[in-house]
Amino acid sequence: MKKIKGLIFDLNGVLLLDQHLHDEIFKKVAFDITGRTPTDEEFKNIFHGRDNKGVFEYMTGRTLEPAELERRAREKELAYQELCRKTGPSYRLSDGATELLENLRTRNIPYTIATSSPRMNIGFFNEMLNLEKWFDMNKIVCTEGTMRGKPAPDLYLKAAQVLALQPADCVVIEDARTGIAAAYAAGIGHIIAIGPKDTHETLQKIEGVSEVIEQLSEVDIARLF
Numbered sequence: 001m002k003k004i005k006g007l008i009f010d011l012n013g014v015l016l017l018d019q020h021l022h023d024e025i026f027k028k029v030a031f032d033i034t035g036r037t038p039t040d041e042e043f044k045n046i047f048h049g050r051d052n053k054g055v056f057e058y059m060t061g062r063t064l065e066p067a068e069l070e071r072r073a074r075e076k077e078l079a080y081q082e083l084c085r086k087t088g089p090s091y092r093l094s095d096g097a098t099e100l101l102e103n104l105r106t107r108n109i110p111y112t113i114a115t116s117s118p119r120m121n122i123g124f125f126n127e128m129l130n131l132e133k134w135f136d137m138n139k140i141v142c143t144e145g146t147m148r149g150k151p152a153p154d155l156y157l158k159a160a161q162v163l164a165l166q167p168a169d170c171v172v173i174e175d176a177r178t179g180i181a182a183a184y185a186a187g188i189g190h191i192i193a194i195g196p197k198d199t200h201e202t203l204q205k206i207e208g209v210s211e212v213i214e215q216l217s218e219v220d221i222a223r224l225f
Helices: 019-034 040-047 052-060 065-090 097-105 119-129 154-162 175-186 195-206
Strands: 006-009 111-118 142-144 170-176 191-196 207-211
Touching: 006 154, 019 040, 019 052, 019 065, 040 052, 040 175, 052 065, 065 119, 111 119, 111 154, 119 142, 142 154, 154 170, 154 175, 170 175, 175 191, 195 207
Parallel strands: 006 111, 006 170, 111 142, 170 191, 191 207
Antiparallel strands: none
8 A cells, every 4th residue: 555644633533532422412402402312323424523513504404603603612612521521530532542642753753633623622622631742733623614624625635734745645533424524525545434343344334444443553553654
């Protein structure tokens, strides 16, 4: 296979296994808006990996004015942050993450994050997870209202640009269908899907997926780079 030059992480569901926390908050928010709880298929295919704009417009069934979107998103993220603080020591980087990051840094391999999380959460993640120990915070790409959210390719195109690389020279690690679709649309050279064993058969069938892993310790840096 072609050697890759840089690595782009998704954050939620990859470096941080917090999807259940987002889901808990969105269940409450969705019930308030729609009067029902989203189905597992809706979470998998619509909620996971998307930015707040995409999720709230799906729930309301309309295009939201910026002020309303900002209000709803802020309320949701503050509720998420409060829940995270209550989680305690289990709120941490995922298994294998620090070892992989150390390996990348030792080898001088450029890497960053491209996340659907809003900018208001980046400081929170740094506070809770000490991201600045591993990442140049100025190079983290997130949704700020100026780019389309996943599954559009914008976040991954911007992340490759931040690394001064072509998308085809990058590997992306993603857990969500919408994120995988975004990476594929961006022309990413190697897409690694991550998830529990019982999801591997499904993940492998998604267009663009190069390989499937269960945790970050399985990323073969020597082979990829």
